[in-house]
Amino acid sequence: TQLLEQSPQFLSIQEGENLTVYCNSSSVFSSLQWYRQEPGEGPVLLVTVVTGGEVKKLKRLTFQFGDARKDSSLHITAAQPGDTGLYLCAGAHASGGSYIPTFGRGTSLIVHP
Amino acid sequence: DTAVSQTPKYLVTQMGNDKSIKCEQNLGHDTMYWYKQDSKKFLKIMFSYNNKELIINETVPNRFSPKSPDKAHLNLHINSLELGDSAVYFCASSRVHFSGNTIYFGEGSWLTVV
Numbered sequence: 001t002q003l004l005e006q007s008p009q010f011l012s013i014q015e016g017e018n019l020t021v022y023c024n025s026s027s028v029f030s031s032l033q034w035y036r037q038e039p040g041e042g043p044v045l046l047v048t049v050v051t052g053g054e055v056k057k058l059k060r061l062t063f064q065f066g067d068a069r070k071d072s073s074l075h076i077t078a079a080q081p082g083d084t085g086l087y088l089c090a091g092a093h094a095s096g097g098s099y100i101p102t103f104g105r106g107t108s109l110i111v112h113p
Numbered sequence: 114d115t116a117v118s119q120t121p122k123y124l125v126t127q128m129g130n131d132k133s134i135k136c137e138q139n140l141g142h143d144t145m146y147w148y149k150q151d152s153k154k155f156l157k158i159m160f161s162y163n164n165k166e167l168i169i170n171e172t173v174p175n176r177f178s179p180k181s182p183d184k185a186h187l188n189l190h191i192n193s194l195e196l197g198d199s200a201v202y203f204c205a206s207s208r209v210h211f212s213g214n215t216i217y218f219g220e221g222s223w224l225t226v227v
Contacts, residue, residue: 031213042117042203042218043156050213086154092212098168101146101211110201 003027003090003093012110016078021107023089024071031094032072034063037086037106046074079111116140126194127227133190134222136186136204142217147179147186147211148203150221156203162187163210165216177225194226 005024013019023032031050035043048057049065049072056063060083062075076083087107092099119136126132138145146169147159161169165181176192188204204219 029168033213033215034203035216037154040220042220043217044214045215048213048215068170072215088156098161098210098213100160100214101207105179106154106156108154 002051004089004091005101006087006089006104006107009105010108012078012112013079015080015111015113017111018110019076019079021074021076021109023073023104025091026070027067027091030069032036032065032069033090034072034074035088035103037088038097039085041084043088063112076109079109083111083113084109084111114183115219117206117217117219117227119202119222122220123225124222125225126226128196129194130194131190131192131203132194132224134202134204134224135186135188136188136219138204138217139185140206140208140217141185142208143180143184144207144209145184146205146207148190148205148218149188150201150203159209160189161186167222172211190192191224193210194224196226199224199226199227 033048034046036042047063052067052069053063060077083104093102144163146161150166151158160179163183178190181187201221
């Protein structure tokens with residue numbers, strides 16, 4: 001069972017379009033993170049959301065944490081080719097006295113010029 | 114300066130061989146991780162170490178043995194390599210054991226077993 005479900009799995013759009021990526025779980029998370037991974041590189045943190053209902057903006061990217069802290073979304077306005085990459089959400093899953101950093105399966109985004 | 118560096122970046126080897134991947138972080142972090150990313154891009158944690166102590170061991174075959182000589186290094190040794198071990202292996206670190214703090218990843222080691 002995947003703790004963090006991401007959708008859509010793949011997204012291919014034209015430059016200038018808007019898009020939203022979702023990260024859902026049946027579990028409550030104390031925080032959720034979004035990472036972007038470009039081809040040939042490791043994931044890089046974009047944002048951490050902590051408070052239920054929180055909205056954070058990073059230029060054209062808007063991140064929202066659900067009120068119940070079970071889901072999050074990433075909205076990109078006027079996508080550019082430089083936004084192409086794999087977007088991963090991550091959360092801390094408690095297991096055996098430790099927190100396990102768990103990633104969703106990712107959304108692969110391609111923005112065509 | 115690379116924060117988390119791992120070597121080698123590419124490794125092609127035959128089934129049955131033993132290989133190691135080395136990782137070093139210069140961020141002064143207490144915790145280091147090994148992740149495996151499969152061909153479908155699923156990033157799955159394998160191990161975590163906090164101050165050289167094993168914290169997480171996620172049902173990884175015992176052919177995989179991590180070694181942390183100090184808190185800045187976490188190496189991964191793999192015995193008797195199998196075709197299914199082909200993947201990208203990422204080393205990572207965080208200031209303390211993950212509870213929402215940032216994880217810094219290396220660039221990955223592409224392992225191909227033939």
